[in-house]
Amino acid sequence: MIGRLNHVAIAVPDLASATALYRDQLGATVSEPQAEPDHGVTVVFVELPNTKVELLEPLGEGSPIQAFLDRSPSGGIHHMCFEVDDIMVARDKLKAEGARVLGSGDPKIGAHGKPVLFLHPKDFNGTLIELEEV
Numbered sequence: 001m002i003g004r005l006n007h008v009a010i011a012v013p014d015l016a017s018a019t020a021l022y023r024d025q026l027g028a029t030v031s032e033p034q035a036e037p038d039h040g041v042t043v044v045f046v047e048l049p050n051t052k053v054e055l056l057e058p059l060g061e062g063s064p065i066q067a068f069l070d071r072s073p074s075g076g077i078h079h080m081c082f083e084v085d086d087i088m089v090a091r092d093k094l095k096a097e098g099a100r101v102l103g104s105g106d107p108k109i110g111a112h113g114k115p116v117l118f119l120h121p122k123d124f125n126g127t128l129i130e131l132e133e134v
């Protein structure tokens with residue numbers, strides 16, 4: 001069911017300095033910051049030949065990444081995003097098998113303008129999983 005690794009996300013306390021690390025020290029191509037108020041984050045994408053790294057900074061009150069950063073103030077790997085062909089088919093299969101789909105259970109539009117949803121980390125070996133329809 002899952003296809004390509006779309007991105008690995010890293011929660012960071014300071015998006016500007018994290019972006020500078022990837023751009024200036026690691027020599028990567030980075031995007032401009034993109035505010036995603038519906039998701040409570042601002043994102044920068046680091047473009048790699050085979051996938052992307054998504055740098056995440058909290059945006060607004062009640063950001064879903066705030067508790068994670070409170071536990072790990074210097075940041076850390078937050079989620080992996082896998083591509084799927086049909087997110088509703090994927091969601092319904094996972095729910096039928098007992099996986100917890102986070103939020104309302106309905107996909108939201110993600111940073112690439114495509115539907116995304118999240119699966120509880122406790123159901124996937126302690127790893128938060130994002131699915132993105134491509």
Ligand SMILES: CC[C@@H](C(=O)O)C(=O)SCCNC(=O)CCNC(=O)[C@H](O)C(C)(C)COP(=O)(O)OP(=O)(O)OC[C@H]1O[C@@H](n2cnc3c(N)ncnc32)[C@H](O)[C@@H]1OP(=O)(O)O
Nearest residue numbers: 036039064067068078102110111112116118121126127128
């Ligand atoms: C920009 C849009 C989009 C894209 O297009 O790419 C994005 O990527 S948006 C990214 C941000 N959005 C989300 O993460 C949405 C889904 N996440 C959530 O709903 C919450 O973050 C969460 C997964 C429910 C956790 O919320 P939190 O407030 O941290 O809950 P708890 O404190 O109760 O934690 C419960 C339990 O789970 C462990 N945990 C929490 N986050 C993670 C994580 N990222 N990876 C692994 N484990 C995680 C946490 O440690 C707790 O464990 P215990 O202490 O053992 O109970």
Ligand SMILES: [Co+2]
Nearest residue numbers: 009054081130
């Ligand atoms: Co993501």
